[in-house]
Amino acid sequence: MISLSVRELLEIVKGDLGEAKPELMSNNFAGVSIDSRTIARGNLFVALAGENNDGHDFAGQAVKRGAAAVLISESKRRKIDSSLTAGIPVIQVKDTRTALQVLGADYRKRFDMSVVAITGSNGKTTTKEMIAQVLASKYEVVKSQKSFNTQIGVPLTIFELSADTEVLVLELGTSQFGELARLAEIAQPTSAVILNIGPAHLETFGSLENVAKAKFELLDKLPEDKTAFLNLDDLILKKRASQEKHRVVSFALHNQADYQALDVIISGNGHIDFKVRHNLVRLNLLGRHNVYNALATYAVAEGFGMSHLEIARVLANYQPAHLRMETLEIGGVKIINDSYNANPASMLAALESLRQTKTAGKRIAVLGDMLELGNEAKKLHEEIGKKAAESELDYLLTVGVLAEFIARSAEVNGISKKRVKSFDNNQAAAGHLIEILKPGDTVLLKGSRRIKLEEITERLQLEMRSRS
Numbered sequence: 421m422i423s424l425s426v427r428e429l430l431e432i433v434k435g436d437l438g439e440a441k442p443e444l445m446s447n448n449f450a451g452v453s454i455d456s457r458t459i460a461r462g463n464l465f466v467a468l469a470g471e472n473n474d475g476h477d478f479a480g481q482a483v484k485r486g487a488a489a490v491l492i493s494e495s496k497r498r499k500i501d502s503s504l505t506a507g508i509p510v511i512q513v514k515d516t517r518t519a520l521q522v523l524g525a526d527y528r529k530r531f532d533m534s535v536v537a538i539t540g541s542n543g544k545t546t547t548k549e550m551i552a553q554v555l556a557s558k559y560e561v562v563k564s565q566k567s568f569n570t571q572i573g574v575p576l577t578i579f580e581l582s583a584d585t586e587v588l589v590l591e592l593g594t595s596q597f598g599e600l601a602r603l604a605e606i607a608q609p610t611s612a613v614i615l616n617i618g619p620a621h622l623e624t625f626g627s628l629e630n631v632a633k634a635k636f637e638l639l640d641k642l643p644e645d646k647t648a649f650l651n652l653d654d655l656i657l658k659k660r661a662s663q664e665k666h667r668v669v670s671f672a673l674h675n676q677a678d679y680q681a682l683d684v685i686i687s688g689n690g691h692i693d694f695k696v697r698h699n700l701v702r703l704n705l706l707g708r709h710n711v712y713n714a715l716a717t718y719a720v721a722e723g724f725g726m727s728h729l730e731i732a733r734v735l736a737n738y739q740p741a742h743l744r745m746e747t748l749e750i751g752g753v754k755i756i757n758d759s760y761n762a763n764p765a766s767m768l769a770a771l772e773s774l775r776q777t778k779t780a781g782k783r784i785a786v787l788g789d790m791l792e793l794g795n796e797a798k799k800l801h802e803e804i805g806k807k808a809a810e811s812e813l814d815y816l817l818t819v820g821v822l823a824e825f826i827a828r829s830a831e832v833n834g835i836s837k838k839r840v841k842s843f844d845n846n847q848a849a850a851g852h853l854i855e856i857l858k859p860g861d862t863v864l865l866k867g868s869r870r871i872k873l874e875e876i877t878e879r880l881q882l883e884m885r886s887r888s
Contacts, residue, residue, distance in 0.1 A: 422527050422579040423450040426489055426509045429464070432526045433519040435491070435511040444509040449488040452523075452579045454572065461486030466520050467496065468572065475516075480504030491516055517572065524575025525606040531581055535588045535607055536720060539600060539638050540615030540651075541631065542766045543713045544569065547615060548591040549741050550717040554734045558726055559586040567760075569593035574603050587724070594634050595621045595792070604641035611723070612642050612666075613649040613716050617656040618765035623794035632656045642666060649719050651712060652677045669723065671715035673708075679719045681711050688778035690747065699728040702736045706745050706756060707773035709766075743874055745773065750877070751884040752859025754779065759865045759873035762790045764800045767866055768807055774864040775811045781860030782814035786849060786876060788867020789820030798825050805829025815856060818842045819849050820871055846872065850879035 427445040429435065437444065453459040454466050456478035465482035467475035467490065476499040479490050489509040492500060493516045500510060513519040528535075536555075538548050545567050552563035562585050564577045569591040577590060590607055594600045617632045625631045639648055644665055650657045652672040661668045670677035673684065681694040692703040694711055696718055703710055714735055721731045740746050743760035756777070758770050767790060774783055785808060793800050805826040808816050816835060818827045819842075827842045843849040853863070853876065865873040 421451050421582060422523075423448060426511065429489070429491075429523070430511060433491070433511070433513050433522055435513045435519070436494075437509060438512060447488060447509050452520075452576065453482070453487075454520075454576070456482040456485060456487075459485050459487055462488045464489045464491060466491045466516050467493070468516055468520070469493070469496065474499070476500060479510075483508050491519060520575050521571055521602070521606055524578045525608075527581065528578050528606060528608055531585065533581075533585055533588060534611070534724070535590065535609045536611050536613065537590050537592050537604065537607055537609035537638060538613040538615070538716075539592045539594070539635055540613075541618030541620040541635075541763060542769070543615045543709065544591045544593065545741055545760075546710065546744055547613065547713040547716050548589055550713055550735065550738055551613075551720050552589040553738060554717055554721045554726065554731055555587050555589065555724060557730060557734050559724070560584045561587045561589060563589040564591045567591060567593070569603075571599065571602060571606075574606055578607065592638060594637075595624050597625075597630075597634055598637070600634060600637035601641055604638050609638070609642060609646070611647045611649065611720065612638050613720065614638065614657060615651055615712060615716060616654045616765065618763060619793065619796065619800065620763040620765075621792050622796050623792040626794065628656070632660075636660065639664070639666065647723065649716055651716070653712070669719050671712065671719050673711055673715075679715050681715055684708070684711060686776050688776055690777075697728075699732065701732050703738070704736060705738070705740060706747065706777060707769055708776075709769040709773075710745070745770070748877070750880045751857075753781075753857050753880070754862045755877055755880070756862065756864045757874060757877055759788075759867055759871070759877075761869045762788065762867050763793075764790060764804065767804050770864055770866045771804075771807055771811045774813075774862065777862055779860065779862040781858055781862070782856075783812060784815040784817065784853070784856070784861060784863045785811070785813050786817045786819065786853065786863060786865050786867075786873060787823055787826050788818070788871035788873050789822040791822075791868040791870060797822055801825035802829040805831075806833045809833035809835050814839060816840045817849050817852065819844075819846055819867060819873065823867070846875040847879065850876040850883075854880065854883050 449464040451463040453463040465487040476496040494512045592603045648666040650661045652658045652670045652675045671679040673681045684694040746757045808830045824842045867873045
């Protein structure tokens, strides 16, 4: 964990202590927090201004809870109550967000270690978790917590490094040009994994070609003597691989690759078996798309000198992250909760997983809006509706204005109107779901993060408790 004196911090971020007493320069902090509610005693509190809240309003609360120092933006100085921060170093910088990144980059440079950086339109978090868990069976690993894949989350992860850390596994996300380049500058990866290029954040990027351009910022910043792990089933990545200046290690299901999945068997009971390099791998997961995540993990782990048995053992025990193809049972009903986020590619993969899942009862898909798709939103939702009509669904429920295009398209493509319902909110959808559910049914929840379809699961759990 990062531990510095105030003097060192001032030098790194080019800060100013104002009129504070000089003796505060020798004060130390250990760890960094941006949340006054969860700050640990001795942390540096970095006040960040967000869309809904401004950390400068909570600097006093952070000090009360044990902050050893506070980092603020010069323009927000008037928001800080000096009576609440008396005796605590309050460092002023031009912009705290930039200072956080500068501090993260400086701290990263202090370590000679392997850094695996993972990006892609889908599967980043799952692959990050897989790689981290496999490598952690042999090495000291620090990984991104949750989806800490932003210009705030990546530095916060880097601050967890210690002298014992051997490998840092990072998930890198982007919704704007230049973001991945900046994250790569901060993290200084020694290898890069790109899983796929899909229609995500089209509201910003406008086209698939621009999505690719943004993702390739990671490769553009990767030193030439390092390795890029690329999915050759993705046509854009396949083309890039043929032109790549880095050493490329490839993976695929359908195309010949260094790590190709063969003899793939999806049981329908939550198991996927396949062979890679003549070795059998089993995943206790739903969804063919998880084979790609496992292949990338296998390739990276072998690069770290791990054996097939070591890799296969951890992959067989891997459990999905919260809200990502997470399965649970409520009152005899199987819920496939994939509600963390959604774009067209991940939505199609989720529907295919539901179709392949064995069930004693009905198959029901609850699909929410896919956001940030720009002018393509209507068309892409209608394409999902067409796929839904082909997915052997017994019922289709949608939540949100955009998701209504899924419902209408599904009807046009063959699902009976009696089996399609659209709702404005999760509570209404949950109410209808409760009416039609019976033990043995299987329900898929899939939508963008802001739709919060997990609220339906929470309502079902409350309903079942009240009945028991």
